[in-house]
Amino acid sequence: MKYVLFICTPAGGEELSPAEIADDPRFTAYIDEVRSRGIGRGGARLRPGSDATTVRVQGDEVLLSDGPFAESKEYVAGIDIVEVTDLDEAISLASRHPAVLAGGSVEVRPVWE
Amino acid sequence: MNDTNDVEEAVAVAFREEWGQVVATLIRVTGDWDLAEECAQDAFAQALDRWRRDGVPRRPGAWLTTTARNRALDVLRRQAVGKEKLREVAVLTRDGEPYDDDSGVGDDRLRLIFTCCHPALPLEARVALTLRTLAGLTTSEIARAFLVPEATMAQRLVRAKRKIRNAGIPYRVPPAHLLPERTTGVLGVLYLLFNEGYAATAGADLVRTNLCAEAIRLARVLARLMPDEPETLGLLALLLLHDARRATRVDGAGDLVTLEDQDRTAWDRAEIDEGAALLETTLRRGRPGPYQIQAAIAACHTTAPTAEDTDWADIAALYGALLRHVPSAVVRLNRAVAVGMSEGPEAGLALVAELEREGDLAGYHLLPATRADLLRRLGRTGEAAEAYARALEDVENDAERRFLEKRLAECRSA
Numbered sequence: 001m002k003y004v005l006f007i008c009t010p011a012g013g014e015e016l017s018p019a020e021i022a023d024d025p026r027f028t029a030y031i032d033e034v035r036s037r038g039i040g041r042g043g044a045r046l047r048p049g050s051d052a053t054t055v056r057v058q059g060d061e062v063l064l065s066d067g068p069f070a071e072s073k074e075y076v077a078g079i080d081i082v083e084v085t086d087l088d089e090a091i092s093l094a095s096r097h098p099a100v101l102a103g104g105s106v107e108v109r110p111v112w113e
Numbered sequence: 114m115n116d117t118n119d120v121e122e123a124v125a126v127a128f129r130e131e132w133g134q135v136v137a138t139l140i141r142v143t144g145d146w147d148l149a150e151e152c153a154q155d156a157f158a159q160a161l162d163r164w165r166r167d168g169v170p171r172r173p174g175a176w177l178t179t180t181a182r183n184r185a186l187d188v189l190r191r192q193a194v195g196k197e198k199l200r201e202v203a204v205l206t207r208d209g210e211p212y213d214d215d216s217g218v219g220d221d222r223l224r225l226i227f228t229c230c231h232p233a234l235p236l237e238a239r240v241a242l243t244l245r246t247l248a249g250l251t252t253s254e255i256a257r258a259f260l261v262p263e264a265t266m267a268q269r270l271v272r273a274k275r276k277i278r279n280a281g282i283p284y285r286v287p288p289a290h291l292l293p294e295r296t297t298g299v300l301g302v303l304y305l306l307f308n309e310g311y312a313a314t315a316g317a318d319l320v321r322t323n324l325c326a327e328a329i330r331l332a333r334v335l336a337r338l339m340p341d342e343p344e345t346l347g348l349l350a351l352l353l354l355h356d357a358r359r360a361t362r363v364d365g366a367g368d369l370v371t372l373e374d375q376d377r378t379a380w381d382r383a384e385i386d387e388g389a390a391l392l393e394t395t396l397r398r399g400r401p402g403p404y405q406i407q408a409a410i411a412a413c414h415t416t417a418p419t420a421e422d423t424d425w426a427d428i429a430a431l432y433g434a435l436l437r438h439v440p441s442a443v444v445r446l447n448r449a450v451a452v453g454m455s456e457g458p459e460a461g462l463a464l465v466a467e468l469e470r471e472g473d474l475a476g477y478h479l480l481p482a483t484r485a486d487l488l489r490r491l492g493r494t495g496e497a498a499e500a501y502a503r504a505l506e507d508v509e510n511d512a513e514r515r516f517l518e519k520r521l522a523e524c525r526s527a
Contacts, residue, residue, distance in 0.1 A: 003281075085283070086281045087231075087233055087282045088283050088287070108280075110279055112279075
């Protein structure tokens with residue numbers, strides 16, 4: 001089954017670029033595991049919520065607002081798409097993500113297929 | 114031709130003993146919870162008919178599983194599922210081999226309860242799902258055990274099954290290193306299972322002994338499996354200490370007998386001794402939990418030679434300790450009873466009044482029944498009668514109803 005892991009980190013925390021993540025020893029084990037098991041199906045590191053623009057439409061008017069659609073203590077810092085056997089495998093992987101180990105959380109969502 | 118009553122009895126026995134196993138096998142084989150329940154129900158319905166004609170099979174469980182499996186194959190064929198899935202079902206069911214896993218869990222049904230108790234499901238859904246799927250309790254019985262409306266419980270079950278399917282929750286035994294974190298849910302299931310048997314919520318039987326026996330059987334297996342977990346021993350001790358009094362809770366006419374009027378010589382000594390010994394062993398580890406504390410409360414009752422010897426102050430203190438683990442209104446109501454016995458009915462009434470103001474137990478018959486009993490002990494029979502009448506509006510169990518009616522009549526004629 002395919003799952004999207006929403007990697008949530010506390011707002012105002014450390015912001016690592018994709019290049020920094022690739023070189024960060026805390027991420028090595030996770031990245032190596034996804035690669036060696038061949039379970040990665042894509043993903044993205046996202047810029048922080050302060051760079052977000054939210055779009056709404058009211059009648060004919062396009063309304064823009066600066067920032068994410070909802071302010072919260074945690075924000076989605078990235079997504080990983082993985083294909084594994086079942087929820088237990090997805091949970092096991094998520095529980096070893098460096099963001100979780102640093103006090104963030106991962107929302108595991110099955111892909112609607 | 115077989116006697117109709119005998120066949121009905123045989124099907125009823127098979128339902129109690131085999132329902133969980135049949136459903137569990139079908140879920141494993143089809144991966145579809147609703148289909149599994151439907152086909153199991155169908156197999157039991159067919160049994161009534163076929164066993165009457167052909168006689169009760171030598172191994173009713175195997176007959177029911179095969180019948181349900183064939184029905185599932187039919188349904189899947191009609192739904193034109195892929196050949197691969199059909200082959201899977203056929204292969205999986207051809208051999209009678211037990212399902213292989215590496216958890217070390219030996220008992221089949223316990224293994225299945227663990228699977229139902231996946232931590233990705235809300236705790237209440239885990240318990241409800243297991244009671245419905247493995248113990249065959251009706252949605253209404255489970256709703257009553259949780260003090261929620263039947264529609265709420267039905268919705269909860271639907272949602273849990275949907276999440277299992279959509280989120281890919283595996284139907285298998287968790288590996289050994291994950292077993293402890295699933296224990297809380299399993300203990301909750303066994304406790305509610307026992308309670309449902311001990312004081313059946315609806316219908317004529319106050320005690321449905323098979324549910325009690327099943328809960329104790331599973332608790333024993335669990336205690337053997339996890340000897341280092343104090344709460345599993347605590348739960349087994351608790352169930353044994355309650356069960357020891359089971360036979361004396363109703364009289365020959367099926368009427369409820371209160372704790373103080375029970376024939377203590379008829380309590381099951383062996384169960385009391387075993388429960389008390391287990392409790393002592395587990396308390397020595399110094400890691401108390403809700404089940405150990407409740408077992409200690411039960412032990413206060415079962416080890417008192419007479420009702421008058423009961424140490425109610427001790428019991429009230431234990432309920433206070435229990436509240437720190439389980440801050441629920443039902444525990445507070447039980448504490449009110451103990452306080453009423455140790456400090457006098459007025460003290461108990463004050464605590465009951467607090468609960469009434471807060472309203473969490475609205476519709477729970479034991480709240481007005483407790484008020485009634487405390488008033489009765491004070492000789493305020495007029496007010497007691499009013500409270501008994503209110504309790505009677507919400508009671509569902511026939512034996513409890515007759516008991517409350519008897520008390521009401523006594524108060525009115527006093």
